Amino acid sequence: MKYFTLLLITIPFLACHGPREEGKDNKSDIPQIGGNQDANGCLTSAGYTWSKVKEDCIRPWEEAITLNVTDTSTNFETAAFVLIDSTKHKAEVFLKEADESILLDSVSPLLYANKQYQLKQDNHCWSLIHQDEMLYEEVK
DSSP states (O other), X not given: OHHHHHHHHHHHHHHTSOOOOTTOOGGGGSOOSSXXXXXXXXXXXXXXXXXXXXXXXXXXXXXXXXXXXSOTTTOOOOEEEEEEOTTSSEEEEEOTTSSSOEEEEEEETTEEEOSSEEEXXXXXXXXXXXXXXXXXXOOO
């Protein structure tokens, strides 16, 4: 009688498990939500991006200086973000329209530049200039 009872209890549990296909992982059939990563392993769907200055994944709006767009009639983006390294030798600019961040070298204590962009501080506020046109500025 004990064996018969044990058999009756066991059969429903075995019936719930369908046959598995050889070499197929059922977990891989389920799409991952929020699992998009870039080449550096940053979780892009959570807003993380690779910082060359910090050598880590960051959310620019949490760790960087926010610069607001100066002309909203020609640009749908509202902000750019700037991160200055701890030694103040490099500035990293995060623009939505750029595929990756842009590095600028220190020219003077209040000026960072490369061939296309200048980041300068005037009256304690930063401005990002591209080809002599101010695109973004910090508002305090």
